[in-house]
Amino acid sequence: MLRLRMCEDALAREYHPADEMRCPVHFCVGQEAVPAALSLLLRADDYLYSHHRSHGYYLAKGAPMNALFAELYGKSTGANAGLAGSQDISYPSRRFFSGAVLAGAAAISAGSALAATLQKTNHVVVAGFGEAATDEGVFWETINYAALAKLPLVLVCENNKYSVFSPQLKRTSSDNISERVATFGIESSTIFGNDAPLVHRTLSAAITRARNGAGPTFVEAYTYRWSGHYGPASDDPMGYREPGELEAWKRNCPIALLEHEIRSKGMLDDAEKAALAREFEAEIQACFQFAKGSPFPVAPNWASLNFASATPEADRLLTDVDVNEFNAHQELVQAKGY
Amino acid sequence: MSGRAHNEITYAEALRQGLYQAMELSEQVLVMGQLVDFARGVFGSTGGLAERFGRERVRDFPVSESAMTALGIGAAVAGMRPVLVHHRIDFMFYAMDAIVNWLSLWRFKSNCESVLPVTIRAIVGKGWGQGPQHSKSPHAWYAHVPGLTVAMPATPFDAKGLLLESIFGENPVIMVEHRSLYALKDRVPVRPYRVRFGCAAVRRAGEHITLVAVGAMVPFALRVADLLEQHKVQAEVIDLRTISPLDSESVCKSVEKTGRIAVIDPAWRSFGVSGEVIARVAERLGRCLRADPLRIGYPDSHTPMSAALEAIYYPSEVDVAAQLRKLCR
Numbered sequence: 001m002l003r004l005r006m007c008e009d010a011l012a013r014e015y016h017p018a019d020e021m022r023c024p025v026h027f028c029v030g031q032e033a034v035p036a037a038l039s040l041l042l043r044a045d046d047y048l049y050s051h052h053r054s055h056g057y058y059l060a061k062g063a064p065m066n067a068l069f070a071e072l073y074g075k076s077t078g079a080n081a082g083l084a085g086s087q088d089i090s091y092p093s094r095r096f097f098s099g100a101v102l103a104g105a106a107a108i109s110a111g112s113a114l115a116a117t118l119q120k121t122n123h124v125v126v127a128g129f130g131e132a133a134t135d136e137g138v139f140w141e142t143i144n145y146a147a148l149a150k151l152p153l154v155l156v157c158e159n160n161k162y163s164v165f166s167p168q169l170k171r172t173s174s175d176n177i178s179e180r181v182a183t184f185g186i187e188s189s190t191i192f193g194n195d196a197p198l199v200h201r202t203l204s205a206a207i208t209r210a211r212n213g214a215g216p217t218f219v220e221a222y223t224y225r226w227s228g229h230y231g232p233a234s235d236d237p238m239g240y241r242e243p244g245e246l247e248a249w250k251r252n253c254p255i256a257l258l259e260h261e262i263r264s265k266g267m268l269d270d271a272e273k274a275a276l277a278r279e280f281e282a283e284i285q286a287c288f289q290f291a292k293g294s295p296f297p298v299a300p301n302w303a304s305l306n307f308a309s310a311t312p313e314a315d316r317l318l319t320d321v322d323v324n325e326f327n328a329h330q331e332l333v334q335a336k337g338y
Numbered sequence: 339m340s341g342r343a344h345n346e347i348t349y350a351e352a353l354r355q356g357l358y359q360a361m362e363l364s365e366q367v368l369v370m371g372q373l374v375d376f377a378r379g380v381f382g383s384t385g386g387l388a389e390r391f392g393r394e395r396v397r398d399f400p401v402s403e404s405a406m407t408a409l410g411i412g413a414a415v416a417g418m419r420p421v422l423v424h425h426r427i428d429f430m431f432y433a434m435d436a437i438v439n440w441l442s443l444w445r446f447k448s449n450c451e452s453v454l455p456v457t458i459r460a461i462v463g464k465g466w467g468q469g470p471q472h473s474k475s476p477h478a479w480y481a482h483v484p485g486l487t488v489a490m491p492a493t494p495f496d497a498k499g500l501l502l503e504s505i506f507g508e509n510p511v512i513m514v515e516h517r518s519l520y521a522l523k524d525r526v527p528v529r530p531y532r533v534r535f536g537c538a539a540v541r542r543a544g545e546h547i548t549l550v551a552v553g554a555m556v557p558f559a560l561r562v563a564d565l566l567e568q569h570k571v572q573a574e575v576i577d578l579r580t581i582s583p584l585d586s587e588s589v590c591k592s593v594e595k596t597g598r599i600a601v602i603d604p605a606w607r608s609f610g611v612s613g614e615v616i617a618r619v620a621e622r623l624g625r626c627l628r629a630d631p632l633r634i635g636y637p638d639s640h641t642p643m644s645a646a647l648e649a650i651y652y653p654s655e656v657d658v659a660a661q662l663r664k665l666c667r
Binding site: 047049080081083084088090092093097099101104107108109110111112113114115116117118119123125137138141142144145148302304305306307308310311312313314316317318319320321 | 363364365366368394395399400402404405408409410411412413414415416417418419420435436439440445446447448449450451452453455484485487499502503506507508509527529530531532533534583
């Protein structure tokens with residue numbers, strides 16, 4: 001969590017006014033608990049799908065921080081060579097994917113869970129998304145099918161209350177998402193999402209259920225984003241947050257809460273924390289150097305970026321049609337003249 | 339291969355045979371769609387699959403087009419080769435987010451590291467009062483989007499070959515099938531074979547005018563060519579087979595010879611395949627054309643239900659032949 005917080009804070013400091021990261025970035029400061037718990041729970045062969053607030057999930061799957069930074073800077077060494085940016089970043093070799101249109105990645109995640117059941121592999125699939133994703137119809141189609149097909153899927157809703165500036169109860173008739181999900185026959189719960197040990201326990205149980213073939217789980221984790229919807233600056237001048245709300249959530253910082261707990265158990269002291277911070281700071285500075293020092297991409301071949309020309313499976317399994325045979329066929333079609 | 343090398347089968351049977359063989363060839367092939375597991379599944383094109391391969395791999399799906407497409411994407415991410423089936427292409431508009439925002443750009447945004455061999459079969463109705471909600475053919479919409487291959491088989495032979503090429507290729511493919519073609523019989527090789535994308539077929543050779551057609555308009559164009567022949571006009575009929583990629587080479591080669599072009603597209607006339615084909619020809623051969631190019635399609639209106647109006651709405655061979663004769667004077 002501390003690594004993620006420091007990473008996001010550092011990116012936020014560099015975002016403006018330098019303006020060298022020229023893409024929309026949705027910072028996750030304040031929402032570190034869910035991705036941090038997942039980083040301890042997921043295996044290499046598990047799939048993780050994320051919404052546009054992606055950095056925590058990206059790091060949770062073990063994807064390299066320097067490629068994240070380079071992606072934000074639009075460099076050729078970025079995770080996706082500067083093609084995707086923050087909100088659509090992926091790291092396929094680590095089975096991490098994200099995307100910006102809210103419920104889309106969660107719906108897609110169900111397909112990778114279906115594959116696990118058909119391929120008889122033991123991988124599970126987790127998708128993280130905001131509560132506004134549940135405003136979209138495909139979310140409920142997915143919930144229905146996940147329940148019907150008993151998919152090895154864990155859906156984690158980070159309820160941070162706002163869709164951009166619009167509070168949940170301005171958009172939906174009730175704020176009981178997990179109750180509604182439960183009616184589909186899915187194991188479902190709502191938890192305080194800044195209590196990292198609780199988040200860890202809950203997701204651990206959900207992932208175990210999925211891995212054991214007991215079907216999908218939905219977890220709604222209440223949390224709060226400290227920054228504006230995107231970019232590091234507060235969008236408080238928009239006047240959409242209630243007075244004192246942000247301060248109350250800052251007093252419930254997931255990192256501070258965990259720190260308090262482990263310090264009280266004698267599991268962390270000042271020296272250990274300072275050492276961790278030094279280690280992360282050095283990593284972050286190295287990532288900036290890497291990103292800033294990397295070259296921009298050169299003009300690509302647009303066609304091959306969008307279409308694969310190699311067809312190894314088709315080459316292996318299918319035969320081309322003999323020209324003479326094909327011509328004979330043509331005559332047949334013409335003779336019929338349909 | 340033992341036994342007969344060819345069978346004379348219908349378009350629907352060719353699709354069924356292609357699916358059957360694909361599922362035999364690879365366990366990664368998965369079929370999803372409403373009622374795909376029924377005996378007469380999807381106008382005969384999926385019948386018997388569930389009995390042979392089981393309902394895990396031949397999945398009757400709820401009326402959730404959007405989630406079905408998303409699941410297809412996620413299954414492909416994990417290495418599967420799903421085939422999604424829509425009885426009515428009109429219902430597929432619910433899947434537009436999944437198709438445009440996710441499926442089409444997945445390869446691009448992953449810098450080619452993750453590919454999605456997803457095949458989407460969608461059927462377009464025509465006639466017998468299908469009306470405005472069962473007869474739209476939005477193939478050009480999909481062709482406009484980078485990353486999507488759009489196949490429009492006009493013969494049973496192509497239906498099977500293009501389907502297999504889609505399933506075992508590495509790109510997402512939208513296969514638009516016209517229901518009016520389903521009963522057509524043709525000689526189809528028994529073995530699993532491929533029809534490569536972007537290779538138009540000359541269905542009939544001619545000297546005077548190039549008729550470019552797709553899908554259900556290929557047999558229509560052949561009938562028009564028969565009528566023209568009675569008036570000593572030799573039409574060359576080119577079946578594009580896929581509209582993305584689009585085989586401009588074959589079209590231009592023909593137009594170099596004939597100097598005239600008409601495109602017959604089973605869709606609204608404006609902003610469609612016809613305009614694109616003619617633009618590509620004009621960019622290369624504009625000064626060589628001996629007559630104005632012509633787009634033939636449906637009026638820019640939704641489809642009426644009444645049989646009396648259908649007869650007016652859909653172009654007739656006789657009218658089109660008369661229009662084309664004027665070009666060839």
